[in-house]
Amino acid sequence: MEEKLKGVITKVMDNGNIGEINCGKNNKFTYTSEQLHAGYSPVLNDVVEFTLIEDQPFAITLYHRQKGAPAQSSSVDLKVKCPHCGQSIMPKAKVVEGKVKSTFCPKCNELLEKFEQPPKTNFTNWVLGILIGILLTLLIYFLATGKL
Numbered sequence: 491m492e493e494k495l496k497g498v499i500t501k502v503m504d505n506g507n508i509g510e511i512n513c514g515k516n517n518k519f520t521y522t523s524e525q526l527h528a529g530y531s532p533v534l535n536d537v538v539e540f541t542l543i544e545d546q547p548f549a550i551t552l553y554h555r556q557k558g559a560p561a562q563s564s565s566v567d568l569k570v571k572c573p574h575c576g577q578s579i580m581p582k583a584k585v586v587e588g589k590v591k592s593t594f595c596p597k598c599n600e601l602l603e604k605f606e607q608p609p610k611t612n613f614t615n616w617v618l619g620i621l622i623g624i625l626l627t628l629l630i631y632f633l634a635t636g637k638l
């Protein structure tokens with residue numbers, strides 16, 4: 491059973507390829523870009539979620555990103571103030587197909603943040619590829635049989 495840990499990005503170096511995650515209680519982890527989940531580029535003060543394997547964080551993904559948050563020291567407070575009910579809360583993530591779609595407040599269930607998903611280019615390209623393939627086949631067929 492894998493346990494997901496949470497921490498705060500406290501250092502971002504080398505264009506985001508190296509950084510540090512602080513999980514509080516002197517639990518600090520240094521990571522390299524290979525340990526990041528594909529498509530995630532860390533920003534200072536991001537709250538991240540990861541799997542710890544042999545003292546190394548892996549599959550580091552964004553859990554919550556504060557907008558316009560000032561750079562602060564390494565104090566870890568994973569709680570944020572809900573703009574809807576004003577309570578100090580730990581944002582809950584709504585995960586769809588393994589990706590965090592949005593975060594919401596566990597106290598009042600209001601939406602906190604939405605995460606833009608990149609367009610499904612793979613699927614679109616796949617469909618386009620098939621359509622173009624069919625058109626080309628038809629064209630070649632008509633050209634070859636002289637029925638055009």
Ligand SMILES: [Zn+2]
Binds near residue numbers: 576
């Ligand atoms: Zn709330």
